[in-house]
Amino acid sequence: MQSGTFHTSYAGDMALRPYWVQRLRIALVLIAVLTFPWFADRYWLNLANTIAIAAIGAIGLNILVGYTGQISIGHGGFLAVGAYTAGLLAARLDAPMWVTIPVASGFTALVGAFFGLPSVRLKGLYLAIATLAAQEIIIWLLTHGKLLGIGESLTLPQAANNLFGFPLSALGNNDFAFYWVTVGFLILTVVFVSNLFRSRTGRAFVAIRDQDIAAQVIGVDLFRYKLLAFATSSFFAGLAGALTAHYRSIISWERFTIDTSILYLAMIIIGGLGSVSGSIYGAAFMTLLPALLSNLARAISGVVPDINTYLPYIQQGAFGLAIVLFLIFEPEGIVKMWRNVKDYFRLWPFSY
Amino acid sequence: MEKFVQLTLSGVANGAIFALVALGFVLIYKSSDVINFAQGELLLIGAYLTYTTVEMIGLWWPLGVIVAVALAALVGVLIEQMVLRPLIGEPVISVIMVTIGLSSLLRAIIGAIWGVTPRTAPQFLPRDTIALFGASVSVDRLWAFALALTLFALLTLFFRYSREGIAMRAVADDQQAALSMGISVKKVWAVAWAIAAVTASVGGILLMSIFGGVSGQIARVGLLVFPVVILGGLDSIPGAIVGGLIIGLLQSFAGGYLPPELGMGEVAPFIILLFILLIRPYGLYGQRIIERV
Numbered sequence: 001m002q003s004g005t006f007h008t009s010y011a012g013d014m015a016l017r018p019y020w021v022q023r024l025r026i027a028l029v030l031i032a033v034l035t036f037p038w039f040a041d042r043y044w045l046n047l048a049n050t051i052a053i054a055a056i057g058a059i060g061l062n063i064l065v066g067y068t069g070q071i072s073i074g075h076g077g078f079l080a081v082g083a084y085t086a087g088l089l090a091a092r093l094d095a096p097m098w099v100t101i102p103v104a105s106g107f108t109a110l111v112g113a114f115f116g117l118p119s120v121r122l123k124g125l126y127l128a129i130a131t132l133a134a135q136e137i138i139i140w141l142l143t144h145g146k147l148l149g150i151g152e153s154l155t156l157p158q159a160a161n162n163l164f165g166f167p168l169s170a171l172g173n174n175d176f177a178f179y180w181v182t183v184g185f186l187i188l189t190v191v192f193v194s195n196l197f198r199s200r201t202g203r204a205f206v207a208i209r210d211q212d213i214a215a216q217v218i219g220v221d222l223f224r225y226k227l228l229a230f231a232t233s234s235f236f237a238g239l240a241g242a243l244t245a246h247y248r249s250i251i252s253w254e255r256f257t258i259d260t261s262i263l264y265l266a267m268i269i270i271g272g273l274g275s276v277s278g279s280i281y282g283a284a285f286m287t288l289l290p291a292l293l294s295n296l297a298r299a300i301s302g303v304v305p306d307i308n309t310y311l312p313y314i315q316q317g318a319f320g321l322a323i324v325l326f327l328i329f330e331p332e333g334i335v336k337m338w339r340n341v342k343d344y345f346r347l348w349p350f351s352y
Numbered sequence: 353m354e355k356f357v358q359l360t361l362s363g364v365a366n367g368a369i370f371a372l373v374a375l376g377f378v379l380i381y382k383s384s385d386v387i388n389f390a391q392g393e394l395l396l397i398g399a400y401l402t403y404t405t406v407e408m409i410g411l412w413w414p415l416g417v418i419v420a421v422a423l424a425a426l427v428g429v430l431i432e433q434m435v436l437r438p439l440i441g442e443p444v445i446s447v448i449m450v451t452i453g454l455s456s457l458l459r460a461i462i463g464a465i466w467g468v469t470p471r472t473a474p475q476f477l478p479r480d481t482i483a484l485f486g487a488s489v490s491v492d493r494l495w496a497f498a499l500a501l502t503l504f505a506l507l508t509l510f511f512r513y514s515r516e517g518i519a520m521r522a523v524a525d526d527q528q529a530a531l532s533m534g535i536s537v538k539k540v541w542a543v544a545w546a547i548a549a550v551t552a553s554v555g556g557i558l559l560m561s562i563f564g565g566v567s568g569q570i571a572r573v574g575l576l577v578f579p580v581v582i583l584g585g586l587d588s589i590p591g592a593i594v595g596g597l598i599i600g601l602l603q604s605f606a607g608g609y610l611p612p613e614l615g616m617g618e619v620a621p622f623i624i625l626l627f628i629l630l631i632r633p634y635g636l637y638g639q640r641i642i643e644r645v
Contacts, residue, residue, distance in 0.1 A: 133622040140619035317460030323453025
């Protein structure tokens, strides 16, 4: 039982997961993740894919909001940029997935850095409003984007879903095949971002969040790192968007409105600001909540016949209520609740 | 020329409504530093409550409007007490998010009560058109403008002469000093939310009358509050009025003169918003205390 920090080597101190309990936990999670698709049906695989894609986007947003302290209400727009870039490349140029995804992510990073320009002069709620404008402008471009030949929706060719010439459909049904892609990208994202905050760049981000003037005094180039934070964050938004486009194979702007921006903000707030695992918990919570509610509604529809007409309102209300209640009672999110549980067992039987 | 007059008048009328909505927003921001993303839902509440009292219950319309506005004020106070008060002193993102969560919750409640199908508005503003400077103008827009002006005048008097109004100005100016002079800041916040709910409701009722119906479309106007208040200055009441008129005119001209398939009327306020933020973030009349890095 571990009761404190007793490292005797630098390597032990620097390790991401220094204790065997933590490594055991990671191993168990990995085993669960790798065996899950063999047991799950398509409904659950679909949910898992949705969660994985949302988690990538949420981790991206958390880099910006949770770690760098720059509020963005434009994440839905950045997701749209990623999705439409991938979609247009696949639909117009017949580009395969392994080309469209990196290109879309990179392009979204550029767009994000561009809309991050106001952050150089603004912060707090002024920046939030600036990103709100970015969101509205991106969606307007998409809905009036006759130049690019975007109609109401965009359909991606099935042939685009291949990795290095290997068609994903060879792996079985769409949900099963994409599970490996989405979860693979999620694992890569988690490893990259966890390590990002042990690097010079990541520490600069955190310094900006904690006290930007102090950060500038100790030599952090605010202009560069703020734009970099916007670019990194948008990169993952673009990745999530591109994955959505390939997974759903039909995209329309309605998937990326300001409500999406808010959904992602809600994910990281409920999960935990400034935490990679929190982003995943938040993504899972926000995806499972409406699914759970509709299952519940189906279960009791015999007793309460009207329940299905009210279901959309119940889902939306639960969404709002979850945000409000978390902010009032547990502002640090699910991650804090989980840490409380761990602390309880670590300190047991001495709970002080 | 006729088109110009027509666009100007409808822009001014819409602008007056935007200004009303922005006014409530500015009041909340000034007295409690809260950015209220649920302003659009407050509009919707006012409109639906009026619909209920006038159309469903069948009250005489001035009485119905008064009852509805009073109920809306109550909702405003309740929101402040239950949701915003526990978040005093929390970081700005928490406060922004809680009002976003609130807007979702309110929309769900509104939807569950009144449904999503648009309801036809009760007719109490006259619908006919009159000729003005060679253009035909619908009378309800003129009414909307006149009512908005009246409300502004009343509020100005309130801030200048009433005890609560003076206390609100004091809190807006310096919370600490106001507290030490024996002003109850909590009471002032409650009053600010009540007034915000009232101005938003009146805005909602006027929009309902102009659109000829109530639907979620009205809440969308809540987003336009941001260009208005940023242009006028987040903490400036005259700024809300001027900003509202400018954005109303801008929207009207951009929608009327540019090719309609561009849909510029919807996006122009947000493009302007970005420019203002880059050039003059405190707006036309705002205090220049914005922190920059």
